[in-house]
Amino acid sequence: MILRARTVVTMDSPPIENGAVVISGNRIVDIGRFPEISGRHSGQELVDLAEQALLPGLINAHCHLDYTCLRGTIPPQKWFTDWIRAINAEKAKLGRDDYLASIAKGFAEAKRFGTTTVANLTAFPELIPHVNTPIRTWWFSELIDVRDPSRTDELLDLAIHAMKRARDSGGGIGLAPHALFTASANLYRRCEEVGQRENILLTTHLAEAREEMSMFHDASGPLYEFLKGIGRDMSDCGDETPFAWFTRIAGAPAGRGLPTEWIVAHLNELAESDFELLEGSTRKFHVAHSPRSHDYFAHSRFPLERLRSLGFNICLGTDSLASNDDLSLFAEMRALQRSEPALSPKEILEMVTVNAARALGKPQALGRIRANYFADLFAIPCSGAADVLDVFEEVLAFDRPVDWMMVAGKT
């Protein structure tokens, strides 16, 4: 099959005017200007996308489709800890079928906005075998052992067992110890061990809120008091920053430096001493930033430029709809553009394509339109802007559902 479009945005070279992409099975096999492509592949079925721009499918590097049904239920709270209390109260009202419906709605919504791949954290890995994934999915089991650290191994075993029974999602699986304040050091270490043994991805929430910093660094504040109140062992508090503590417990066997295989969500709260650790490291992990969820919580400014200049791979995610309005990565890109006007639209688009593909360990298969890559694509109307920069600007401005997309060669 040949797809022809007014502009093909490859993410490799400048967009190709009057471009074409050849698809065979679930892969891209050729790409170029339409006249040459139609000459090289004569006789193939032609799909003319007319005055549209064809792009690689967008990749959401951090979301929680479990909570799609919580859109609009929790107004912004003064304290992050109060939001945790509020979401716990909402979750207590939901059952298995609610979550299955919520996940299905989330997939449908992500897809409507041109997302062809998600890194989805689920707190209910036992549901994974019961879900059909309409887009490429990395399932991460979100693990919390704060209320019962004696169950750590059992939790992990159940999660691995459930994820291995997942229906074919075109993606992969991973482990997500939730956060330093809800997952024990033992759980982090066990996830590292299992991650390396099974060669699966790891992600976690880290240094998200000011209250997390005051909990670990100062042994004080609302989050500290809340977790102390539910019986968490607080002996890890009062000394180090969350980031320093993370480097102590995860992925850093002697001499190996910082953890590298992790996709670290947030990193809003970093002290100067943390930057010294980051600067000293030759190994760089991936960072998932959620601009609109960040604004909802009014977190400290995300140190995007400092992290980027140190070589960390920045991706974007929507986080959950308990702290965001929808699952549109276009809206996420626009929110980032507002807070980081120095970034070019192309650099922002890279965060939901090539950068996210790297984070998922698939830089050779996802995030670009290139021969041998997966045929995960979408098209949006394009004015035919003569200037290359305007094409990227137009992509970021797009704010409607996408009406043509393809995942693994299937429209």
Ligand SMILES: [Zn+2]
């Ligand atoms: Zn999250």
